[in-house]
Amino acid sequence: MARIALPHNAKAGPTKPEVRSVTLGKLNLDDDDHFAEVGSCTGAVTVEAARRAGRVTAIERKPNRLETTEKNLAANDVENATLVESEAPEGLPEDADALFLGGSRNYEDVLDFAAENGIGRVVMNVSRLEVAGDAVRAFRERDLFEEIVQVQVSTGYELAGATSFDSNNPVYVIVGGAA
Template identity: 70%
Template sequence: MPPIALPHDAKAGPTKSEVRAVVHSKLALEADDHFAEVGSCTGAITIEAAQRAGRVTALERKPERLETTEKNLAANEGSITADIELRNAEAPDGLPDDADALFLGGSRNFEAVLDHAVATEIDRVIMNVSRLEVAGKATEAFRERDILEEVVQFQVSHGYELAGATSFHSDNPVYMLVGSATPDEAAAADDSKTRGSR
């Protein structure tokens, strides 16, 4: 897939392309999926999800950032196949009840967003965090809800020329929490057998 265009800036900056590649690898979106995003900002994740999923619902609490999402979506409309709905809302308000996959790009109200994910049994839940303290709290929140599958920490560095050689600028490390709020069918079947044998 060709790189997406992000001609409009939301000041917070987009999720880096290398990080987006990992996000979408973990989300494994398919044409019949409904993808939801909390904190669309520049729309980078939204746009790439809209190239893969059938439906996309993107929430952004700041109207000016939602406008940036809209402009960047328009700049990529030729490559977008999904039905997209943008909502000016602060999650968990505005989240759909039928999402298959969820990405949290911000840390505000993440516990309530995870509660929504559990209540609506969202199959794939990913949260990116750049601050260590928030990463710890988010990891505990995923564990408390029994939805944590893995935590990935990675850092990307980009080369630049320095005195005729290559040196590197490092981007902030990213902590990625990956989980699922879909009940484990095998465990549910075992529980059912156990209850039936009492």
């Protein structure tokens, strides 16, 4: 996966590159897809999805984060993305083929939207265990659940002339979609 530029940041950090790889792999996007993202924040997932999908709609409820997304999209020459300032599920496209939830706010309403509109691929990333359990139940209740994957990444750094590792918190990648 080619590196992306994120010269502009938001208070929340971007989804780590390794987690983006797993997330986008599970979404299995192609150039015919309309991808929708809830909670674009820095735009890291939006940029990478735009490299694979034909169309992208990114929803962000915080104006300053939406502005950060816009700047990072421009820094990566992304032209196939539409940005929407909204509290999801408002603003989500009914014709989306794939949907990513980068946070847990309003996720039950977003999952209702996905089920009602037959969105075939839905992925949600969660960092808190209790939220992951609740989200898996919500996916199951809507007949969307396929699997959950725990991603644990450690990144190397130099320590006394050798390599040591810092571990990041695990991320739970919940995968599913409408049949």
